[in-house]
Amino acid sequence: MTLYDLAKPLLFRLPPETAHTAVHTGLRGLQATPLADRLESHYQVTDDRLQTEAFGQQFPNPVGVAAGFDKNAEISGALQSLGFGFVEVGGVTAEPQEGNSRPRMFRLPDDEALINRMGLNNDGADVVGRRLLRTDVNVPVGVNIAKTEHVAPADAPADYRRTYERVAEGADFFVVNVSCPNSQGFEELQNRDSMAAIFETLTDVGASPLLVKLSPDLPEPAVEDALNIVSEFDLDGVVATNTTTERPASLRSPNRTEEGGLSGKPIEGEATEMVRFVAERTDVPVVGVGGVSTAEGAYRKIRAGASLVQLYTGLVYRGPSISQEINRGLLELLEQDGFDSVDEAVGADL
Template sequence: MFYPAIRKVLFQFDAETIHELTIKSLKSTGKSPLNIFYKQQVQDKPLTVMGIKFPNPIGLAAGLDKNGECINAFDAMGFGFVEVGTVTPRPQPGNDKPRIFRLPQANAVINRMGFNNKGVDYLVSQVQAANFKGVLGINIGKNKDTPEENAKDDYLHCMRKVYDLATYITVNISSPNTPGLRSLQYGDALNELLSALKAEQSILAEKYGKYIPLTVKIAPDLSTDEVKSIAKSLLDNKIDGVIATNTTLSREGVEGLEFGTEQGGLSGQPVKDKSTQVIKTL
């Protein structure tokens, strides 16, 4: 209820600066009595997906808390699940700033962050410290300088690191801000990646005595035939779920707006129809 009152103030500052300040504030108050200022009592509306019981269907998507620093704070807000990441094997700074652009007239944002994160080992330390008992998704990706032909090694490395800590793991192959990443959504490249991850999932399930579902996050910029081809690969490899969708490269709905031609992925209201169409096809 406070947001409308402070939005005008927040929008006077650079978007990434506000994001960083928010993360720092939530990190420092997540386990303290100060979380009363954002703690919410949300009515349970449980549902079970992939064998996981979610207390309610509204969750926090990956991208806001890339390093898992604010898990308890977001839990206090009443989210039915918290997904952290995207995290890569090694720390990386991401793309040059500025890299987040608000388009308030369209209820949209363009970002070209580029998987900026502190690396999987740091995220693991944060998750362990949080001791979170809710539904936790961990979103994994590849480093920018990892060749496409070696991408599966990055995903396998991250999967091994986070398996015992996650409720489910998301394989991000759809960010438009890592060169070549979206090519992993197609044909042999996709099948080889999924096959390797599924085999590792079996090994890790036996090692830890529990089965952690795998989901794959796909792009909205796909034809009907491409979505069907991806769906077939997911089914053939017995992947547990699909997250539809990531941001779009389309600029439909933001034509003529300030920052509307900036490079990066467009999220918010303008991507709704594209995402919904992908879901419908799936």
């Protein structure tokens, strides 16, 4: 019985966004207190076999927090204390945004899933950029950069550049989010010409390391187009995947009919297949995300070609010890299969 076993039923009685805010407030409060150090020594799994290097950054372990959990770069220190090896903050837009009206986040408890249509609510690049400069963490922190809602797709390159310039100094890597299903105009951003214009603008201003985050709903030819962009603009990595607007027939929870992006267990297999598809076609590191909640699931993505994994929904359902459990489990799985490090297992199934 863990503390989260006790807290979860109480949190799950609250509306999901209220529960998220409560957890967020708690995590923010404990940062820079002696408790944070104690949590870190409890949750962190320190082992050379878990350390990895990707796009010029050193990661103490391959398990990170996906975009959306720390939208405004307020709790990266606390997430490090929970043992995560990296954090992707954001999505951040050039201007502050309210996002969609509430409720906009829904639990699907029978499916270990969430549906969200947050709509990229965030404090804006100026505020987040300043906060990042004050952030004192030892793990890599990336920023997920998204298009401002009211900006037309044709003006997206300048909009992404504005955001990049405001957060550049405080971040270790940059993820261009062209795959948010909950904000206007995003479908158009994933076509070849739009992506080329965005990445040309960002590479011209020296954005690096630069990654692109893809939707699991892209048809294969569109993924291939995106991978051509990766090589044409010498990008540093691919994040696969974002949430899906698809609704697998297996979903049982009443909230399955809500509009928005589905995340968690039901997208695990598809996200892993997308990791494999991308890893088979590119040499850059792939960050595998979608339904990761166990060591076995993380390991499947690693063997399918992910150099790193990330999660959001797993943290909601499994609680704060999830990175510790995954990292400990990964060490056992590596040993079982005779690998000396996570790096050795990356792409073992390709």
